[in-house]
Amino acid sequence: MQLTEFFTEDVIKLDLQGDHKDDILKELISLLKLSEKSEGILFKMLKRRENLGSTGIGRGIAIPHCRSLVVNHLRVAFGRAKDPIDFKAIDDKPVSFFFLIVAPPLEVSNQYLPVLGKIAQLCREPDVPEKLAKIETPAQFLELLDQKQV
């Protein structure tokens, strides 16, 4: 399993406009093209997860994630904020890069935790924040995932 199997260009946004945590989460959710009601439910679930502890893992990266019945298979998205925002990350530094992961409660292929783990593994690589800052197109983001072989 490789992360490139899950990302497509239409779920990658390199100019998130929001300047608050909630706005960023909403923009990321909108990339999944769900109904308005489903978006609302998903937003609440992501907020509840954030209330348990920020998904900002440091080095300018956050991985908001949850399970929800509003999706019927694992969905991911990536966003880069125009300006770094306060996401209450564990290193207290502002966050620019956001990987969204949402999965249904029951998955036949059980991909949620492995995908979450792979994204965390990618984010631990020393050069990744710098590379994420430099990409100019969604295609380059996919190339980066490919290069990293995660």
Place this chain on the structure above:
Amino acid sequence: MHPQLEILLELQDLKTQQRELVEAAEDSSHEIERKVFRVRPEDAAAQLQAKIEEMEATLAPDIANRYRVILDRRARAVAPVLSGICYGCFMTVPTALPQSNEEIRWCEHCGSFLYFVD
């Protein structure tokens, strides 16, 4: 969407999240929340339990009764419906049943509340 169905969906999502946190506390292969996100699974699960109880108290009495009856028999009270199949019991949902979340509906086979996925 029916407001009570929305509560049921949120309850189910919270319970799923809580279940995973409990597994994380018991099984080192599920330790991602602790290791990567530095969440203490035991504390987070307790926090979610409080929220679950608060939300369960907002269910209408008839819905709450059915919810409790289903949970006595099954792990999940709400089953998604995909391509006309109830994913609680994998039986076909009658085509005569409107495929809408505006009303509360349940599966005639397994009794689960039905959520028609977009």
